[in-house]
Amino acid sequence: MDAPSCRWVLAADDPAGLAAFYGALLHQPPVAGQGPSHWLVGLPAGGRLEIYAPARSRPRPRQEGRLALALQRPAGPDGGTTLAAWIAEAEAAGARLLEGPRQEPFGWEAWLADPEGNRLLLLVAA
Numbered sequence: 001m002d003a004p005s006c007r008w009v010l011a012a013d014d015p016a017g018l019a020a021f022y023g024a025l026l027h028q029p030p031v032a033g034q035g036p037s038h039w040l041v042g043l044p045a046g047g048r049l050e051i052y053a054p055a056r057s058r059p060r061p062r063q064e065g066r067l068a069l070a071l072q073r074p075a076g077p078d079g080g081t082t083l084a085a086w087i088a089e090a091e092a093a094g095a096r097l098l099e100g101p102r103q104e105p106f107g108w109e110a111w112l113a114d115p116e117g118n119r120l121l122l123l124v125a126a
Helices: 015-028 079-092
Strands: 008-012 038-042 049-050 071-075 095-106 107-113 119-125
Touching: 015 038, 015 049, 015 079, 079 095, 079 107, 079 119
Parallel strands: 008 049, 071 119
Antiparallel strands: 038 049, 095 107, 107 119
């Protein structure tokens, strides 16, 4: 039996725009998927993020939940500076800061909302 693969699937009002946002943050070019409302963004560790517009017969309302996409980078010499630059990059691409940077035992983190309001954690690991 073949091992399953893992993908993140994200509904969007503007799939191309959201794919461009995540492509910019991940430094991966978005690729058109199986139609004009389906986009793919490769994840650096493997797998991919699939972004699509829900069918009108099965709408997906926006909701705040406990599941969020987390993007992680190594800290380098100064985790706080690395995170601040990453936040600025995300905001320039359309993100909104929800909870500013803070240092935790595992590194530096900040919570943002992507251009469509989905929660996004930026983590710079210690």
